[in-house]
Amino acid sequence: xxxxLREFQYLRPRSLDEAEELIQQFGxxxxxxxxxxxxxxxxxxxxxxxxxxxxxxxIPGLAGIHAEPDGSLRIGALTTLxxxxxxxxxxxxxxxxxxxxxxxxSVQVRNRATVGGNLCNxxxxxxxxxxxxxxGGEAILRGERGERRLLLEKFxxxxxxxxxxxxxxxxxxxxxxxxxxxxxxxHSPRRAMDIAIVSVAVRLxxxxxxxxxxxxxxxxxAVAPVPLRARAAEQTLEGQRLTAQRLExxxxxxxxxxxxxxxxRGTAAYRREMVWVLTRRALxxxxxxxxxxxFFQG
Amino acid sequence: MSISLCVIVNGxxxxxxxxxxxxLLDALREELGLTGTKRGCEVGDCGACTVLLNGKAVNxxxxxxxxTEGAEVVTIEGVxxxxxxxxxxxxxxxxxxxxxxxxxxxxxxSALALLRENPRPSDAEVRQALSGNLCRCTGYAKIVQxxxxxxxxxxxxxxxxxxxxxxxR
Ligand SMILES: Cc1cc2nc3c(=O)[nH]c(=O)nc-3n(C[C@H](O)[C@H](O)[C@H](O)COP(=O)(O)OP(=O)(O)OC[C@H]3O[C@@H](n4cnc5c(N)ncnc54)[C@H](O)[C@@H]3O)c2cc1C
Ligand code: FES
Ligand code: FES
Numbered sequence: 001x002x003x004x005l006r007e008f009q010y011l012r013p014r015s016l017d018e019a020e021e022l023i024q025q026f027g028x029x030x031x032x033x034x035x036x037x038x039x040x041x042x043x044x045x046x047x048x049x050x051x052x053x054x055x056x057x058x059i060p061g062l063a064g065i066h067a068e069p070d071g072s073l074r075i076g077a078l079t080t081l082x083x084x085x086x087x088x089x090x091x092x093x094x095x096x097x098x099x100x101x102x103x104x105x106s107v108q109v110r111n112r113a114t115v116g117g118n119l120c121n122x123x124x125x126x127x128x129x130x131x132x133x134x135x136g137g138e139a140i141l142r143g144e145r146g147e148r149r150l151l152l153e154k155f156x157x158x159x160x161x162x163x164x165x166x167x168x169x170x171x172x173x174x175x176x177x178x179x180x181x182x183x184x185x186x187h188s189p190r191r192a193m194d195i196a197i198v199s200v201a202v203r204l205x206x207x208x209x210x211x212x213x214x215x216x217x218x219x220x221x222a223v224a225p226v227p228l229r230a231r232a233a234e235q236t237l238e239g240q241r242l243t244a245q246r247l248e249x250x251x252x253x254x255x256x257x258x259x260x261x262x263x264x265r266g267t268a269a270y271r272r273e274m275v276w277v278l279t280r281r282a283l284x285x286x287x288x289x290x291x292x293x294x295f296f297q298g
Numbered sequence: 299m300s301i302s303l304c305v306i307v308n309g310x311x312x313x314x315x316x317x318x319x320x321x322l323l324d325a326l327r328e329e330l331g332l333t334g335t336k337r338g339c340e341v342g343d344c345g346a347c348t349v350l351l352n353g354k355a356v357n358x359x360x361x362x363x364x365x366t367e368g369a370e371v372v373t374i375e376g377v378x379x380x381x382x383x384x385x386x387x388x389x390x391x392x393x394x395x396x397x398x399x400x401x402x403x404x405x406x407x408s409a410l411a412l413l414r415e416n417p418r419p420s421d422a423e424v425r426q427a428l429s430g431n432l433c434r435c436t437g438y439a440k441i442v443q444x445x446x447x448x449x450x451x452x453x454x455x456x457x458x459x460x461x462x463x464x465x466x467r
Binding site for chain 1: 299301317318319320321340341342343345348351354355356357360361362364365408411412426427429430431
């Protein structure tokens with residue numbers, strides 16, 4: 001028995017210009033290949049057709065983690081989730097992203113899966129999306145007319161759909177994280193190797209003197225057509241002292257923002273309930289009101 | 299149209315002509331006859347096809363053969379040395395961690411990748427590292443025990459460098 005893949009042409013451009021040309025030339029017949037952990041699965045299992053597969057991995061400079069002097073971070077689109085997991089800089093300074101990347105699939109999957117592929121695949125349950133949105137990340141896109149930047153909040157337009165035209169995601173840029181505390185919680189049936197039923201990333205800037213919350217970010221995964229920023233929930237907290245009641249109110253607001261569907265992983269009602277549970281737990285932990293703030297995956 | 303490749307498999311250079319849509323798993327089993335690497339789910343779920351690609355554990359069913367130009371691959375056939383089995387393989391046998399054996403090659407390669415990076419893993423770290431390898435027979439306890447056992451041997455020089463394998467780049 002041989003591969004379940006149907007025939008295609010495999011192309012390996014050596015530069016972004018060359019890659020961009022191929023994408024223009026072949027249009028929808030061409031599929032971009034990064035780590036292949038989504039693309040090849042969809043081609044094998046769901047009959048996705050590709051006449052041409054354009055592998056980006058021979059293009060120099062598209063993988064790598066660059067800590068900038070101002071505290072911001074630039075990550076090449078082809079950086080693997082395994083490399084993010086192994087980065088002590090990301091673990092120390094952008095723990096939210098570290099947590100999101102580390103809970104994807106298995107070791108084998110993370111050694112191939114790229115952060116760019118995780119975003120471009122545009123699953124509402126993608127585990128790096130809520131962390132990167134909560135961190136204020138921007139996509140760096142390269143198209144026919146050069147490079148543009150787009151806030152990740154505007155990147156997702158629906159399940160499997162993004163605001164990219166015939167463009168290539170070249171990297172992600174994240175502003176300095178400062179001293180904010182954060183947490184990513186993923187709820188899935190199995191601890192490993194399973195996509196989220198519900199996930200939430202929270203990030204809070206709490207003034208240690210006054211206990212007042214500055215900027216708050218709350219982003220939900222797997223409960224809407226796109227990774228969802230829960231604005232009303234954030235506003236419940238900003239400029240306020242974080243009492244237990246406030247955290248509870250914010251979790252309720254997040255629950256109201258969620259528009260989950262029901263599927264074999266969970267009913268819509270169950271997901272909505274879990275948004276409240278998970279958001280409250282994340283807020284309690286991140287605000288320091290909990291028992292300590294170890295990474296929890298439940 | 300086929301693609302010509304040069305790949306180092308278990309320390310030996312191979313020149314292959316592969317179809318663009320064939321995976322590394324296809325090339326190993328069908329072109330090179332290395333059937334120790336198992337074909338299970340084909341979609342990244344079971345880990346039976348795990349090999350080391352440039353020193354890292356990957357699912358060979360989700361890598362195109364064409365992507366491995368110039369790469370170094372280690373399969374289960376490259377783990378044992380000329381003097382005999384690798385200490386990790388010995389530990390699997392000693393602990394009774396092999397039943398039908400279908401998952402074993404993948405388990406061994408995932409465990410080898412772990413012990414190279416982390417020679418003294420905890421029970422939880424072993425479980426985490428093997429979470430992409432499914433076993434339908436053993437219930438995992440003996441496999442985890444075998445890896446913990448072998449972690450004592452993993453401090454022996456040359457442990458992580460199976461026979462014929464060049465030093466990692
Ligand atoms: C067993 C298994 C378990 C998994 N578990 C999880 C999980 O727990 N959480 C999770 O979030 N995901 C999970 N995934 C999904 C997948 O591993 C991730 O989404 C991964 O990050 C995709 O990255 P990739 O590099 O493999 O993408 P690819 O498969 O190479 O590409 C994905 C899509 O994005 C496009 N694309 C890729 N890179 C670019 C780019 N730079 N510019 C433009 N378009 C691009 C491709 O054309 C394709 O449509 C799992 C997958 C498997 C097989
Ligand atoms: S055959 Fe590759 S993971 Fe199952
Ligand atoms: S020994 Fe049979 S699947 Fe593991």
